[in-house]
Amino acid sequence: MGPQPERPVCGKAEEKGEMGTGTPYRWPVCVAAVLAVLTAVGFRTQALFHASLWGDEAFSVILAQAPASYLVTRPIVEHPHPPLYYAILKAAGGIFGLSEGTARGVSVVFGVATVLLMIVASRVLGATWEGVLASWLLAWSYLSVHVSQLVRMYSLLGFLALLALLLLARALADRRWQWWVWYGLCGVLLLYTHYLGGIVILALVIGGGACLLLDREKRSGGLAWLRLLVVHCAILLAFLPWAGRLLKHLGGLSSYMRIQELVRFGQQTPSTPIWLASTAIRLVSLLSFGERLPGRALGGLSIAIFLVLALWGLVRLLRTHASLGVLLASATVVPALFLVALSPRVPLQPPARYFALVLPGYLLVLASGMVGVAEAVGRRLGRWAGGCAVDILVLLCLGLTLPGLAKLYRGMPHADYRQVARRVVENRDAGDALVCLRAKEYALLDWYAAEPLPEGWHALGVDFPWASRELAPGLTLAEYSSVVGRRDRFVHWADSVETVAIGSLEVLLERSSQVWFLYALSETRLARESHSIIDPLGMILDWLEERYRRREIFSGDRFSLVLYEIHREE
Numbered sequence: 103m104g105p106q107p108e109r110p111v112c113g114k115a116e117e118k119g120e121m122g123t124g125t126p127y128r129w130p131v132c133v134a135a136v137l138a139v140l141t142a143v144g145f146r147t148q149a150l151f152h153a154s155l156w157g158d159e160a161f162s163v164i165l166a167q168a169p170a171s172y173l174v175t176r177p178i179v180e181h182p183h184p185p186l187y188y189a190i191l192k193a194a195g196g197i198f199g200l201s202e203g204t205a206r207g208v209s210v211v212f213g214v215a216t217v218l219l220m221i222v223a224s225r226v227l228g229a230t231w232e233g234v235l236a237s238w239l240l241a242w243s244y245l246s247v248h249v250s251q252l253v254r255m256y257s258l259l260g261f262l263a264l265l266a267l268l269l270l271a272r273a274l275a276d277r278r279w280q281w282w283v284w285y286g287l288c289g290v291l292l293l294y295t296h297y298l299g300g301i302v303i304l305a306l307v308i309g310g311g312a313c314l315l316l317d318r319e320k321r322s323g324g325l326a327w328l329r330l331l332v333v334h335c336a337i338l339l340a341f342l343p344w345a346g347r348l349l350k351h352l353g354g355l356s357s358y359m360r361i362q363e364l365v366r367f368g369q370q371t372p373s374t375p376i377w378l379a380s381t382a383i384r385l386v387s388l389l390s391f392g393e394r395l396p397g398r399a400l401g402g403l404s405i406a407i408f409l410v411l412a413l414w415g416l417v418r419l420l421r422t423h424a425s426l427g428v429l430l431a432s433a434t435v436v437p438a439l440f441l442v443a444l445s446p447r448v449p450l451q452p453p454a455r456y457f458a459l460v461l462p463g464y465l466l467v468l469a470s471g472m473v474g475v476a477e478a479v480g481r482r483l484g485r486w487a488g489g490c491a492v493d494i495l496v497l498l499c500l501g502l503t504l505p506g507l508a509k510l511y512r513g514m515p516h517a518d519y520r521q522v523a524r525r526v527v528e529n530r531d532a533g534d535a536l537v538c539l540r541a542k543e544y545a546l547l548d549w550y551a552a553e554p555l556p557e558g559w560h561a562l563g564v565d566f567p568w569a570s571r572e573l574a575p576g577l578t579l580a581e582y583s584s585v586v587g588r589r590d591r592f593v594h595w596a597d598s599v600e601t602v603a604i605g606s607l608e609v610l611l612e613r614s615s616q617v618w619f620l621y622a623l624s625e626t627r628l629a630r631e632s633h634s635i636i637d638p639l640g641m642i643l644d645w646l647e648e649r650y651r652r653r654e655i656f657s658g659d660r661f662s663l664v665l666y667e668i669h670r671e672e
Contacts, residue, residue: 134234135221142217142241146210146250149511151202154519159205159253160546166191166200184344186294187255209257213250216261217241220462223268226275228423229470232415235492236469239499240462244392244506249458255295256458262292263302264462267433270306273333274313274326274425282333289337297348298459301437307334309432313425381442386412388454389464390499392506404502408468411495415471434463472496517663519543521656522620523550525665530556543620619646620665 155163165173165188173185173192191200191208198204217240224233240246249256266288273281289306292299310330383405387393390408419427437460472495480488526547548555656663 131221131225131230131234135218135237138221138234138237138241139214139218141238142214143210145242145247145507146213148507150206150210150251152511154517154550155202155205155253155546156517156519157543157546160543160549162188162191162253162255163200163205163549164545166195166205183255183296184294186291187258187296190258191253205253206251209250209252209254212257212261213246216246216257216264216462219261219264219268220466223264223271224466226268226272229419229426229466232466232469232473235472235496236462236466238496239465239469242500242503242507243389243461243465244503244510245388245454245458245461247507248510249455252455254455256455259292259296259299260458260461262288262295262299263433263437263459266292266302266306267429267463270310271426271429273329274310274317277325279329282329286333286336289334290340293337293341294344296459298437298441298456301440302433302459303334303337305432305434305436306429308436309429312428312432316424316428382409385438385442385457388457389461390468391502393454404498407495408499411471411475412464412468413471414474415467415469418474419467419470430463430467434460434467438464517656519546519656519663520550522663522665523547525654526555526618527551618665620663 170189170192173188191205194200194204194208198207217237220237220240221230221233224230224236246257246260249260266285269281269285269288273285289299289303292302307330314326314330383402384393386405386409387401391404416427416431419430421427438457441456441460472492475495476488476492478488479491523546544555654665656665
C-alpha cells in the first residue's frame with residue numbers, strides 16, 4: 103500500500119475560513135512562530151544566573167562530573183532518577199565545558215524547543231491557530247520559565263511529553279509504521295528521563311485506545327490495535343534493564359514520604375472538600391500564571407475565568423477534533439490526577455515543577471477555549487471584535503504572569519552559595535577549621551570555589567543516602583558515613599540524625615581551634631511553623647544558638663544559609 107495523504111488527527115473535514123479551523127496562511131504562522139520563540143528565549147535568559155545552584159541542582163552537577171559508568175552502574179539510592187538527563191548534561195559539558203551557563207543552558211534549549219514544538223504539533227493535529235496561541239502562552243508561562251532555568255530534567259520531560267503526543271497522533275493518522283517506531287523511541291526516552299514519563303505513556307495508551315474506538319477507519323483489520331500493543335510492549339522491554347533500580351528507588355521514596363509527612367507537614371490534613379477545592383485553585387493558578395495571584399477577589403475571578411476557558415476548550419476540541427480532544431484529555435488530565443493523588447499538599451509535595459509535563463497540553467486546551475471565545479464573539483459582532491476579545495484574555499493572562507516572573511527574577515529562590523564560597527576562599531589560611539553541611543551543599547561550595555576547597559577545610563555531611571560521598575569531590579571524612587543511612591535505607595529516625603551530628607560536632611570541636619558551621623534553614627523553619635527535614639526537631643540549631651553566636655546570614659526567599667563562627671572553649 104502506498105503512502106497515505108496527511109490529514110489531521112480528527113476524522114471530520116474542516117471548514118475553510120473559520121478561525122481555529124482550516125489551514126491558515128503560511129506567513130502569519132511563521133511570523134508568529136518566530137516571535138514566540140524570541141519571546142521564549144528572552145524570558146528564559148533573563149536573570150538566568152540570579153541565584154546560585156541549589157541542592158538538587160548540585161546533584162545534577164555532581165553526576166555530570168562523575169565518570170559515565172556511574173550513571174548506569176551505581177545503586178539507585180545515589181541518583182534516584184533515570185540517567186538520560188545526566189548523560190545529556192555530561193555530553194554538553196564535554197563539548198562546551200561544564201559551567202553554570204552550560205548547565206542552565208541545556209534546560210533553556212529544551213524550554214525554547216517546547217515552544218516551537220507546540221506550533222509544529224498543532225499544525226499536525228489540525229488545530230493550528232490554537233497552537234499558535236498556546237505557543238505564546240507557553241513562552242511566558244511562569245512554570246515553563248521556572249523549569250527552563252533549573253539544572254534539572256523537568257524542561258526535557260515537558261518537551262518529550264509533548265513530542266510523544268505529537269508522534270502518537272501522527273502514528274494514528276498515518277498508517278506508515280515509521281511513526282510508530284519514532285513514537286516508541288520517544289517513549290523510551292521519556293522513561294529514561296524521569297519515572298513520571300511512565301504516567302505519560304499510560305495516559306497515551308488510554309488516549310490512543312479511545313481514538314481507535316472513535317474512528318472505525320483507523321481500527322480496520324485490527325492492525326492499528328496490534329501496532330499500539332506492540333510498540334508499548336517494546337517500550338516496556340527497553341526499560342527492563344532499569345527496572346531493578348526503579349524498585350529500589352520506590353522503596354527509598356516510600357520511607358522519604360513517611361518522614362516528610364511526619365516531620366515537615368505533621369499529621370493534620372484538611373477535610374476532603376476543602377482539599378479538593380484548594381487543590382483545584384492552586385493547580386489552575388500554577389498552570390495558568392504561577393503559584394500566587396495578587397488579591398483574593400481578582401485572583402478568584404481570574405481562576406474562575408481561566409478554568410471555564412480550559413473546560414470550554416476541551417469540550418470544543420472533543421466536538422470539532424474528536425481524536426485530538428481525547429488525546430489531549432488523556433495526556434493532560436491523567437498525569438495531573440496522578441500527581442494530585444500523590445499528596446494532599448499539592449503542589450508542595452510533589453513539587454510544582456513536576457506539573458511541567460502536563461503544561462503544554464493544558465495550554466493547548468486553554469488556547470482552544472480562547473479561540474472559541476473569538477469565534478463566538480466574531481459570529482455576533484464581527485471578526486475584529488472576536489480578535490479584541492482574545493487580545494483582552496491574552497493581556498489578562500500576561501498581566502497576571504509578569505508579576506510572578508518579576509519576583510522570580512528579582513528574588514533569590516534559594517540562598518546564594520557563591521557568597522559563602524567567596525568567604526571560604528578569602529579565609530583559606532584560617533587554620534584548622536570545619537565546614538559542616540549537607541553533602542550536596544559541600545559540592546556546591548567546591549563547585550563555586552575557583553579550586554577545590556582549601557586544605558584544612560573539612561565537611562560533615564548530613565543528607566539523604568542517595569548523596570554519595572564518592573560522587574561529591576572532597577567529601578572524605580569518615581564521620582559522613584556515620585550520619586547518613588546505608589544502602590537504600592534512611593536513618594532510623596530524625597532524632598538519630600541530630601544526635602549523631604551533634605556528637606560528631608562535639609568530637610570535631612575538640613580537634614579544631616576554630617569551626618565554621620554552615621546551616622540551611624527553610625522559610626517555614628525560620629517562621630517556627632515547621633522544621634527542616636535536615637534538622638526536624640531543631641536540636642542542631644538549638645545546640646548552636648545556646649553556645650555560639652551567628653556571624654552572618656545569606657538569605658533567600660526559600661532558604662537562608664546561616665554561617666556560625668565557633669571557637670573552642672579553653
